[in-house]
Amino acid sequence: MDLAVFEPDVFELALDLEVLIELQAELPETSPRRMRILQALDDALDALDLQHIVETASDARAQLADVLASPADASAHRIAAIGHAHIDSAWLWPVRETIRKVARTTSSMATLIDEQPDFLYGMSSAQQYAWIKEHRPEVFARVRDAVAAGRFLPLGGMWVESDTVMPTGESLVRQFSHGQRFFEREFGIRSKGVWLPDSFGYSPRCRS
Known part of the structure; x- marks a missing residue:
């Protein structure tokens, strides 16, 4: 060392x-x-x-x-960097491990937000927020404060990051309905964009 x-x-x-x-x-x-x-x-x-x-x-x-x-040319794109940790809600580990990983990650990110005035962090999946609220309310309180300050950004509006190839339209509607209602109830906001970094394919309905 x-x-x-x-x-x-x-x-x-x-x-x-x-x-x-x-x-x-x-x-x-x-x-x-x-x-x-x-x-x-x-x-x-x-x-x-x-x-x-x-x-x-x-x-x-x-x-x-x-x-x-100094900015680039007037027609150049503006790029914003926002922290994110991709955490599979259901992968090759038990759900209890997902809950622990989500709690550890959000706790670390809340600390970074406290320490770094320019740091922003985005997390998707209302289910993961719900797990924190249930199992680690003290961490959820920090997340709620950071969301109110515009530093912790709920992404996507879905209950979980959904596959969009196999589910029916009704299933996708329910993903957004439950996810957006959770974000609105807990944080008073609605997500403005879809977040599908690991969807294993995009259906025509998502491209339209």
Whole structure:
């Protein structure tokens, strides 16, 4: 086992440098944006004292702030990153293990939400929320507070992540009916999108 002191500024600086080095490599060589990034990287490394990295990491990061915040072209897409843990409600383990996994994951994510002001987490399947409410009410209370704050996002509106090939239309309607009513009753919200990351196929009714 290796032990080390975690220095947040140094860690964040390493990430900033990695992002910008990879970004400039994808831009055309004559791109003004690429030139600005290269200049900012040069300025950041000038500000970084290799004999005192911890003390000067924040100064180096300051040199990169503008190019990191600079948007792409006006027509470019905006991308948002939201945390998610795909947990099968019924897989090769007993239901009691699913309940434990859901409780551990949501507890960890609630802690990350408390510690990281920009972190968002999304979880689907009203059934999994219902398990937390029944078996770990103290965790569910934290989830409810995070949902109210817009940080913990109920996804999909279905009772479980459903297959859409074999079930009938009535079955899918019931998935949404029960799922959305749970989210509305517990959190006062309705999901606005379908969430099917592991459906093993999409029926015509889901593409229409």
